[in-house]
Amino acid sequence: MGLFDIFKHKNQSTSNEENKVDEQKTLTENEENNEELPESGKKETADSEIKPSDFNQPEKENDSVTPIVENNEKIDEIESQKNENQASYEEGLEKTRSSFGEKLKHLFANFRNVDEDFFDDLEDTLIESDVGVQTATQISDQLKEAVKLDNVKGHKEVQNFVIQKLVEIYDSPSNDENKLKENPDGPTVILFIGVNGAGKTTTIGKMAHKYQKQGKKVLLAAADTFRAGAIQQLDEWAKRDHVDIVKKSEGSDPASVVYDAVEKAKSDDYDILFIDTAGRLQNKVNLMKELAKMNKIITNKIPGAPQEVLLVIDATIGQNAMSQAKTFKEVADISGIVLTKLDGTAKGGIVIAIKNEIGIPVKYVGLGESVDDLQTFDPEKFVYGLFKGLVEE
Incomplete structure (x- = not known):
């Protein structure tokens, strides 16, 4: 099942669940309104129906009960975590979904014919949604081809086709490319780069917290010795996360900081x-020389x-x-x-542009200010959080 099929199924399931909740609510209200009070003096259970055998019966031992309960609790815990993660994506993408969704809804609300004017409007809408010029042109061209070959012309068909092509950009046989690689034979080393103000140090602090909670032995290296306050900021995160740090004045x-950190990570058996x-x-x-020296x-x-x-x-940005x-x-x-x-x-459409035009996988996304709001990137949760409610059956 492709990512778009999963998305459609999830979208429909959510819609059905919401309908069931509404139906159950209505049913409950009707039952409450029609509920009859029991007749005065009437016993709910006749005395003749009560048998001596109903009392003092020893409970049968069932050794399988505890494991079943434990398994159910684990399943519930996993499901709860999945739901929390999905909720984080939906909340974190709310602004993008509102903006992106409104633009697409406006485009399709004014849909009349699949003509050059529509293709121009489609490209403009996608570009305004930050999916990139290349991606916008690509989807427009794919739609033109579908119109010719598959006679895709109806409002619903066109809308679903556009969403499908956006979703398929993140479709792949596995999501392994979105997971961090780890070193099975020693410390896993992760180098963070980026302009000042992007959130590098905060990201490291949040990731350190995440791995420390998993029981990993974490070490930080303050190799940004150039920016004023960078070392102090990372040091504060190390204290907050209860992890160790290698730092200098x-x-x-920076290369000397990296050298000392790698030596310590190896000799003291750090995981990451x-x-x-x-x-x-x-x-x-x-910068290139500095990074090359560190890498070496x-x-x-x-x-x-x-x-x-x-x-x-x-x-x-x-x-x-x-x-x-x-x-x-x-x-x-x-x-x-x-x-x-x-x-x-x-x-948030920039996530699609980065994947499609640069080919570098997004591995983590910041979905809030909390330390736990740095989430492993999940394409399925992302596309659902972004396009929820936009696919028509």
């Missing part, structure tokens, strides 16, 4: 090492590391995020993107 050589770096994108040459140190000490190079991007991603891609071998502040913007 402001202005120190998060490395903060400076975001001096305006000087690409120096890491790889020499831990073959195969760093397992991830994550680019942290502020979602509120919309299409400028694309420019940042393209520029950083020139100076570093980026393995994934962390998109922060997604809850504070209507520009």
Whole structure:
């Protein structure tokens, strides 16, 4: 089952559940209104129906009850967590869904014919929703082809086709590309890059909290020795998360911080090492040299590391995020993107643009200010949170 089919099924199931709730509410109200009081003096159970055998019967032992209860509790806990995660996506994407959804609804509400004017309006709507020029043109061209070959012309058909093509951008045989790679033979090293203000240090703090809660031994490296206050900020996160940190004074050589951190991670058997770096994108040459030096140190000490190079991007900057991603891609071998502040913007369509036009998977998204609102990116939850209610049956 493809991602769009899963989305349609989920969308329909939610709609059916909402209808059932409404029906049950109406039924309950009717029952309450029609409920008859019992006749005075009438016993609900006749004395003759009560048998001596109904009393003092020893309960049969059932050894299987406890495991079943425990299993049910675990299942309930997993389902509860899934629902909480889905709710986080829906709440975090509310601004984008409202904006994106309203634009699409307005487009289809004024739909008359599939003609050049409609294709122009479609492309404009998608571009305004931050899915990118390339993606907008691609979907418009696909629709033109579908009109010719499959006679897709009706309002409902066209609307569903557009949503389907947007969803399919994140369709893949597995979601493994969205998961962080880990080192089975030693410390997992994750390098964070990005411009100042994107939320790098905060992201590291939240991820450290996440892994520490999982029982992992976490180490932070304050290798952003350039920005004033960066070391102190990461140090505060380390204290808050109850994890260790390697740091030096402001202005120190970042590579020396990385060297000490990698040595400590290896010798003291840490599970994961998060490395903060400076975001001096305006000087690409120096940044490239700095990152290359860090990478060399890491790889020499831990073959195969760093397992991830994550680019942290502020979602509120919309299409400028694309420019940042393209520029950083020139100076570093980026393995994934962390998109922060997604809850504070209507520009969530940028997630689609990044995937489709740059080909770098989004691995984490910031869906709120809470420490637990940094969520592993889940394509299924994302597309449902973004397009919920837009597919017509």
